[in-house]
Amino acid sequence: MSGVRVLVGTRKGAFVLTADGKRDRWEVSGPHFAGWEIYHVKGSPADPNRIYASQSSGWHGQVIQRSNDGGKTWEPGGNKFVYDGVPGTHQWYDGTPHPWEFKRVWHLEPSLADAETVYAGVEDAALFRSTDGGASWQELPGLRGHGSGPHWQPGAGGMCLHTIILDPSNPARMYIAISAAGAFRTDDGGATWKPINRGLYSKYIPDPNAEVGHCVHHVAMHPARPGVLFMQKHWDVMRSDDAGDSWHEVSGNLPTDFGFVIDVHAHEPETIYVVPIKSDSEHYVPDGKLQVFRSRTGGNEWEGLSDGLPQQDCYVDVLRDAMSVDALDSCGIYFGTTGGQVYVSPDSGDHWTAIVRDLPPVLSVEVQTLK
Amino acid sequence: MIRVVLPAHLRTLARIGGEVELEVAGPVTQRSVLDALETRYPMLQGTLRDHVTKKRRDFVRFFACEEDWSHESADAPLPAAVAEGREPFLVVGAIAGG
Numbered sequence: 001m002s003g004v005r006v007l008v009g010t011r012k013g014a015f016v017l018t019a020d021g022k023r024d025r026w027e028v029s030g031p032h033f034a035g036w037e038i039y040h041v042k043g044s045p046a047d048p049n050r051i052y053a054s055q056s057s058g059w060h061g062q063v064i065q066r067s068n069d070g071g072k073t074w075e076p077g078g079n080k081f082v083y084d085g086v087p088g089t090h091q092w093y094d095g096t097p098h099p100w101e102f103k104r105v106w107h108l109e110p111s112l113a114d115a116e117t118v119y120a121g122v123e124d125a126a127l128f129r130s131t132d133g134g135a136s137w138q139e140l141p142g143l144r145g146h147g148s149g150p151h152w153q154p155g156a157g158g159m160c161l162h163t164i165i166l167d168p169s170n171p172a173r174m175y176i177a178i179s180a181a182g183a184f185r186t187d188d189g190g191a192t193w194k195p196i197n198r199g200l201y202s203k204y205i206p207d208p209n210a211e212v213g214h215c216v217h218h219v220a221m222h223p224a225r226p227g228v229l230f231m232q233k234h235w236d237v238m239r240s241d242d243a244g245d246s247w248h249e250v251s252g253n254l255p256t257d258f259g260f261v262i263d264v265h266a267h268e269p270e271t272i273y274v275v276p277i278k279s280d281s282e283h284y285v286p287d288g289k290l291q292v293f294r295s296r297t298g299g300n301e302w303e304g305l306s307d308g309l310p311q312q313d314c315y316v317d318v319l320r321d322a323m324s325v326d327a328l329d330s331c332g333i334y335f336g337t338t339g340g341q342v343y344v345s346p347d348s349g350d351h352w353t354a355i356v357r358d359l360p361p362v363l364s365v366e367v368q369t370l371k
Numbered sequence: 372m373i374r375v376v377l378p379a380h381l382r383t384l385a386r387i388g389g390e391v392e393l394e395v396a397g398p399v400t401q402r403s404v405l406d407a408l409e410t411r412y413p414m415l416q417g418t419l420r421d422h423v424t425k426k427r428r429d430f431v432r433f434f435a436c437e438e439d440w441s442h443e444s445a446d447a448p449l450p451a452a453v454a455e456g457r458e459p460f461l462v463v464g465a466i467a468g469g
Contacts, residue, residue, distance in 0.1 A: 060381060063384065063414070080416070082423060
């Protein structure tokens with residue numbers, strides 16, 4: 001019997017939500033790592049029982065947890081994230097040089113082929129890799145060593161590397177995104193990187209051709225079309241058809257094009273989802289109504305989806321890693337809110353129900369489709 | 372035998388039920404106690420002090436015999452009562468945030 005396992009990271013612990021393929025009856029386990037911030041939890045495509053979790057706190061820093069049994073039990077891995085060589089400086093909020101300082105892991109991306117290999121996107125922005133199941137970590141210094149590194153500047157949430165996308169058709173190609181430096185691509189397995197921000201326009205950057213400095217919130221890709229990328233920027237929903245070499249705006253008729261999440265339907269590469277947020281100073285949904293917007297045309301033409309979602313007095317946000325899709329025949333869409341709800345639509349967004357309503361603020365949602 | 376009391380989150384992380392009892396070779400100092408603690412429980416590395424510099428994390432404090440030792444030299448001898456196991460060495464999460 002097929003089923004799904006939803007991995008939820010929150011401000012105060014991790015939760016594992018499981019259901020069969022109908023996705024109408026759920027078992028909830030957790031909190032795991034109670035009291036700690038869980039920025040991200042993600043399973044290995046190569047071995048679904050292998051799950052990695054980023055656990056952190058202001059008191060005790062970073063911990064990496066690993067499960068070998070689908071999230072039932074966990075063991076701590078290595079947490080020594082040390083920048084390669086002399087860390088150097090990036091720009092601080094006031095434009096002065098500021099030393100690179102490790103703060104936390106925002107995103108864990110397990111290898112598509114090897115359960116022992118996992119990438120970590122960290123704050124201050126850098127990319128690390130473990131090839132021993134999370135026991136030890138080495139930086140891929142070519143990214144931070146890109147000539148633009150000293151000009152990177154933190155966004156309001158910190159200078160975080162929050163998105164890592166592995167190209168299933170080309171093991172040497174990988175995409176990452178940093179707030180507020182922008183998106184980057186490697187075509188040589190992480191040795192060298194190029195900024196891929198041409199076509200992004202950010203009104204607070206005087207130079208319209210600025211190579212870096214864009215506040216990219218999230219990027220999504222359909223595995224069948226790895227050259228097509230969709231981006232939720234600070235403002236603007238963007239699309240690239242050439243692996244990020246150029247971007248064009250597809251915000252179309254969205255009520256607001258500020259937001260954090262963006263994702264792609266599992267079986268329809270032109271069907272994409274966003275959750276518009278009112279503005280960069282009002283981080284909640286517009287008009288007290290929670291709506292997911294779906295485009296079946298790869299952008300520009302959007303429809304609001306609200307069946308089962310609160311349509312009055314709702315003022316939640318949906319953070320950048322808090323949306324995911326399953327790969328069942330009827331594609332399930334999932335997202336979590338800062339109000340502690342995790343919603344599921346088992347029919348591509350047409351109807352929604354809350355799996356749980358009262359978790360701590362949700363930081364991340366990932367789904368595993370189980371055979 | 373040195374007695375060490377950890378905050379609840381670190382006891383959970385290291386799967387420790389109560390106080391930790393450690394054998395410490397040589398002078399009993401913050402550094403030697405923490406070195407012994409991290410050797411016994413490697414998952415605590417980085418949660419009390421920086422991996423590389425060994426600087427105390429900002430929101431971690433060290434107490435012994437009702438005195439705050441957080442700002443003392445890591446190599447200063449701890450009180451005899453701690454070295455003799457009559458009093459515990461306390462690792463405390465600072466009261467900061469929620």
